Amino acid sequence: MATIKLTINNQPRTLDVEPDMPLLWAIRDVVGLTGTKFGCGIAQCGACTVHLDGSPVRSCSVPVSAVSGQKITTIEGLSKNADHPVQKAWIAHQVPQCGYCQSGQIMSAVALLKTTPKPTDSDIDNAMQGNICRCGTYTRVREAIHTASAEMNTANKLPKNGAKVGKR
Numbered sequence: 033m034a035t036i037k038l039t040i041n042n043q044p045r046t047l048d049v050e051p052d053m054p055l056l057w058a059i060r061d062v063v064g065l066t067g068t069k070f071g072c073g074i075a076q077c078g079a080c081t082v083h084l085d086g087s088p089v090r091s092c093s094v095p096v097s098a099v100s101g102q103k104i105t106t107i108e109g110l111s112k113n114a115d116h117p118v119q120k121a122w123i124a125h126q127v128p129q130c131g132y133c134q135s136g137q138i139m140s141a142v143a144l145l146k147t148t149p150k151p152t153d154s155d156i157d158n159a160m161q162g163n164i165c166r167c168g169t170y171t172r173v174r175e176a177i178h179t180a181s182a183e184m185n186t187a188n189k190l191p192k193n194g195a196k197v198g199k200r
């Protein structure tokens with residue numbers, strides 16, 4: 033056993049676990065955050081995607097000891113009221129079908145929009161190709177990412193002090 037300190041969704045955690053335990057196991061079984069899903073266990077499906085210091089990783093294939101001291105964000109930590117622009121776009125486009133892959137899809141989409149605020153279809157296809165959906169929601173995923181991108185880019189253009197442009 034080892035003592036691993038890390039931060040999950042802005043909360044410091046100390047875990048007494050086997051150092052080679054996959055991060056996914058630690059998140060789900062030790063911490064109790066079950067929004068992140070187990071699909072393949074070999075970094076091939078994307079269902080287990082979380083952010084490690086802001087970048088997407090497959091948590092099934094990362095030993096928990098390798099992320100000691102780092103910041104993890106799971107689907108539960110994306111927003112307080114499921115109102116992140118990506119989550120809102122997912123609801124507006126009714127993306128989820130069975131839903132199993134969707135937390136991983138959303139985490140990959142959020143990571144994409146951080147690095148590429150206005151992605152093309154091909155940017156989206158490239159970034160999302162590791163997230164497999166048995167229900168075939170790919171077209172809706174793409175549309176929802178465009179919608180979230182538009183909302184996030186509009187929000188970024190608003191004056192920070194809330195003043196209305198052009199009015200005195």
Ligand code: FES
Pocket residue numbers: 069070071072073074075076077078079080081090091092093
């Ligand atoms: S469960 Fe991790 S990539 Fe499939």
Ligand code: FES
Pocket residue numbers: 127128129130131132133134164165166167168169
């Ligand atoms: S919504 Fe069913 S696997 Fe993606």
